Amino acid sequence: MTMLEIKNLHAKIEEKEVLKGLNFKVNAGEVHAIMGPNGSGKSSFSKIIAGHPAYTVTAGEVLYEINFKMKNLLELSVDERAKEGVFLAMQYPIEVPGVSNFHFLQMSYNAVLKHHGSEEFSENDFRIFVKEKMKLLQMREDFLDRDVNVGFSGGEKKRNEILQMAVLSPRLCILDETDSGLDIDSLKIVGEGVNKLRSKNNAIILITHYQRLLDFIRPDFVHIYADGKIQQTGGPELALKLEKQGYDWLK
Amino acid sequence: MTDSKNLGQGDYKYGFVTDIETEEVPKGLNEGIIRLISQKKNEPEWMLDYRLKAFRHWQTMTEPHWAHVTYNKIDFQDLKYYSAPKNKSEKKSLEDLDPELLKTFERLGIPLTEQKRISGVAVDVVFDSVSIGQTHTEVLEKAGVIFCSISEAIQKHPDLVKKYLGSVVPISDNFYAALNAAVFTDGSFCYIPKGVRCPIDLSTYFRINASETGQFERTLLIADEGSFVNYLEGCTAPQRDENQLHAAVVELIAMDHAEIKYSTVQNWYTGDKQGRGGIFNFVTKRGKCAGAHSKISWTQVEAGSAITWKYPSVILLGDDSEGLFYSVALTHDYMQADTGTKMLHIGKRTKSTILSKGIATGNSKSSYRGLVKIMPSAEKARNYSQCDSMLVGPNCQANTFPYIEVKNKTATLEHEATTSRISEDQLFYLQSRGLNKEESISLLVNGFCKEVFKELPLEFSVEAVKLIEMKLENSVG
Numbered sequence: 001m002t003m004l005e006i007k008n009l010h011a012k013i014e015e016k017e018v019l020k021g022l023n024f025k026v027n028a029g030e031v032h033a034i035m036g037p038n039g040s041g042k043s044s045f046s047k048i049i050a051g052h053p054a055y056t057v058t059a060g061e062v063l064y065e066i067n068f069k070m071k072n073l074l075e076l077s078v079d080e081r082a083k084e085g086v087f088l089a090m091q092y093p094i095e096v097p098g099v100s101n102f103h104f105l106q107m108s109y110n111a112v113l114k115h116h117g118s119e120e121f122s123e124n125d126f127r128i129f130v131k132e133k134m135k136l137l138q139m140r141e142d143f144l145d146r147d148v149n150v151g152f153s154g155g156e157k158k159r160n161e162i163l164q165m166a167v168l169s170p171r172l173c174i175l176d177e178t179d180s181g182l183d184i185d186s187l188k189i190v191g192e193g194v195n196k197l198r199s200k201n202n203a204i205i206l207i208t209h210y211q212r213l214l215d216f217i218r219p220d221f222v223h224i225y226a227d228g229k230i231q232q233t234g235g236p237e238l239a240l241k242l243e244k245q246g247y248d249w250l251k
Numbered sequence: 252m253t254d255s256k257n258l259g260q261g262d263y264k265y266g267f268v269t270d271i272e273t274e275e276v277p278k279g280l281n282e283g284i285i286r287l288i289s290q291k292k293n294e295p296e297w298m299l300d301y302r303l304k305a306f307r308h309w310q311t312m313t314e315p316h317w318a319h320v321t322y323n324k325i326d327f328q329d330l331k332y333y334s335a336p337k338n339k340s341e342k343k344s345l346e347d348l349d350p351e352l353l354k355t356f357e358r359l360g361i362p363l364t365e366q367k368r369i370s371g372v373a374v375d376v377v378f379d380s381v382s383i384g385q386t387h388t389e390v391l392e393k394a395g396v397i398f399c400s401i402s403e404a405i406q407k408h409p410d411l412v413k414k415y416l417g418s419v420v421p422i423s424d425n426f427y428a429a430l431n432a433a434v435f436t437d438g439s440f441c442y443i444p445k446g447v448r449c450p451i452d453l454s455t456y457f458r459i460n461a462s463e464t465g466q467f468e469r470t471l472l473i474a475d476e477g478s479f480v481n482y483l484e485g486c487t488a489p490q491r492d493e494n495q496l497h498a499a500v501v502e503l504i505a506m507d508h509a510e511i512k513y514s515t516v517q518n519w520y521t522g523d524k525q526g527r528g529g530i531f532n533f534v535t536k537r538g539k540c541a542g543a544h545s546k547i548s549w550t551q552v553e554a555g556s557a558i559t560w561k562y563p564s565v566i567l568l569g570d571d572s573e574g575l576f577y578s579v580a581l582t583h584d585y586m587q588a589d590t591g592t593k594m595l596h597i598g599k600r601t602k603s604t605i606l607s608k609g610i611a612t613g614n615s616k617s618s619y620r621g622l623v624k625i626m627p628s629a630e631k632a633r634n635y636s637q638c639d640s641m642l643v644g645p646n647c648q649a650n651t652f653p654y655i656e657v658k659n660k661t662a663t664l665e666h667e668a669t670t671s672r673i674s675e676d677q678l679f680y681l682q683s684r685g686l687n688k689e690e691s692i693s694l695l696v697n698g699f700c701k702e703v704f705k706e707l708p709l710e711f712s713v714e715a716v717k718l719i720e721m722k723l724e725n726s727v728g
Contacts, residue, residue: 047679050679050683051679051682051683052675052679053675053679054675077682077687078679078682078683079682079683079685079686079687079688079691081683082682082683082684082685083685087683088683090680090683093680094676094677094680094681096677096680096681096694096695096698097698097699098697098698098699098700098701098702099694099695099697099698099701104684104694107686107690107694108684108685108686109685111684111685111686111687111690112685115685147698164684168684168685
């Protein structure tokens with residue numbers, strides 16, 4: 001079943017055009033990798049899907065499946081998208097001083113539960129729940145008491161993003177350069193964590209410019225992205241070709 | 252008598268007026284009025300003399316205008332200086348109060364009847380100009396703690412009042428303090444004897460109800476050698492179109508090894524969205540660490556009033572004494588706040604800490620103003636100051652006016668200040684995790700204030716967080 005369908009999407013930030021007719025389709029259960037050179041606008045693409053206010057969509061549409069109907073995602077606010085299962089693991093997670101990771105995760109999770117008419121989790125129940133998720137990512141418990149991303153190393157921040165993903169169990173997960181800043185051990189832990197979160201009901205879009213993340217999370221499709229749109233689509237072998245030959249052969 | 256009318260439009264839930272018979276004095280201020288107030292309160296001669304002396308001094312003073320706030324001139328002759336709920340008969344206990352008053356305080360979340368009383372906190376309740384009663388008097392009496400209205404203290408403990416009233420804030424101190432000394436009608440008095448840890452928290456709740464009435468309460472708190480007290484203060488007022496003046500004076504005295512923790516959650520009516528009405532909160536609060544190793548801390552959450560103008564200060568007289576000031580000031584719509592502290596180091600090795608968090612939203616102005624003064628006698632004094640401001644939206648203002656005067660070379664001072672604006676990226680991050688805009692701003696602001704909130708007693712801290720959340724919900728979005 002189609003989860004996300006993007007048709008001829010154009011978007012700009014300030015006066016700069018960043019998407020120039022992007023077409024893209026994702027079905028439930030699939031993993032897509034989007035690869036492209038630095039500065040090609042891959043991050044812009046992910047922020048537009050999540051609804052970052054700095055971007056303006058000038059043409060095209062983004063359809064997203066909600067309750068078996070394709071809905072116009074662009075009409076939803078940032079938090080509504082999140083509550084409907086769109087999740088962006090950010091390249092540069094933001095620090096929130098004075099707010100504990102635990103409190104933030106609980107608020108976030110309860111906001112989603114409430115949206116779906118479910119009963120909110122008490123502090124105790126949530127603590128049990130979140131500790132299970134932390135095991136998945138081999139995170140220490142004191143992580144919960146620290147302020148959100150404050151004083152975290154680059155790798156800790158990325159792991160924290162995946163923890164949020166594990167807690168919220170979104171349907172459409174976009175991982176924006178989650179591999180950057182991770183050493184090889186962390187990369188393995190994060191990769192395995194993400195694999196455990198894969199299911200036939202969710203879809204994952206990996207944005208990266210290295211093959212190495214794909215050694216851990218095997219994609220169904222690899223897309224080469226440049227100049228505001230997808231230039232070429234293939235299987236995992238396309239990533240290997242990129243690894244060997246770089247992006248120059250595309251030009 | 253009719254039910255309390257709710258004039259609130261949903262955003263200030265304390266904005267209702269209690270319809271109650273009151274006893275008032277005519278508008279205006281002159282010696283005759285002061286004599287009348289003193290007479291109504293059946294005061295001794297020395298008290299009347301104190302008032303008249305203050306009044307005569309006040310007449311020679313001019314209204315100060317150095318604060319970073321603007322407002323229309325106050326006509327001091329157009330105010331009433333006394334308003335008290337009428338007592339039909341002599342009251343025996345709080346339960347005998349006018350049911351309308353009991354209902355009012357229930358609505359304010361301060362239940363006064365025995366079965367519903369907040370456990371662990373003794374409350375003195377001041378309604379307009381007078382104190383209407385205290386709770387938990389027996390527990391306190393057993394410990395030897397005196398906790399009563401200042402009117403009662405003037406009658407029953409004249410020696411203590413005479414000795415300490417005006418000893419920290421003299422009548423000549425400033426325009427509003429002089430006015431308060433002349434016309435104060437009630438307030439709380441508290442004396443903690445030597446070596447006593449006050450068994451329960453003490454609290455004063457101030458409520459302005461009557462219109463065109465100024466509220467001038469006076470609080471005097473003395474902690475004798477080696478004693479400890481936790482003191483809380485809350486305040487609300489009805490929603491009215493005209494401004495109302497609140498000019499209180501609070502004096503704290505800590506003897507050797509005594510400690511006073513004084514916390515305020517100030518939620519006077521702020522005025523409406525266009526900036527009409529609201530309380531002018533012009534207050535003088537000062538503590539004196541008179542004894543060695545004494546400690547006074549002021550913790551305040553200033554979330555109300557059209558204009559707040561106050562600087563809870565500490566005179567660090569005793570050697571090794573310590574003063575602390577923790578403040579959160581939130582302004583929204585057209586509110587203005589000019590608040591901060593003064594730390595005056597006189598004794599040796601005196602220490603002070605200042606932590607101020609200002610949050611401005613809407614068209615409001617928030618200023619921190621502070622003075623740290625190290626006198627020549629204050630060998631090895633230390634101060635740490637941190638003043639942070641957070642701006643929410645493009646039309647608000649935050650200012651910091653730190654003054655430092657050092658007259659002893661052995662002093663160590665540190666000062667940090669930051670100003671930040673909630674960024675689009677911060678909001679996007681929180682919203683992309685399912686929190687809506689108001690929840691996101693509220694979370695950021697609460698995080699920003701956390702260091703101050705954790706200094707508040709638990710139940711007050713919960714109240715403060717809720718108050719800030721509610722205020723933000725109504726002012727941003």
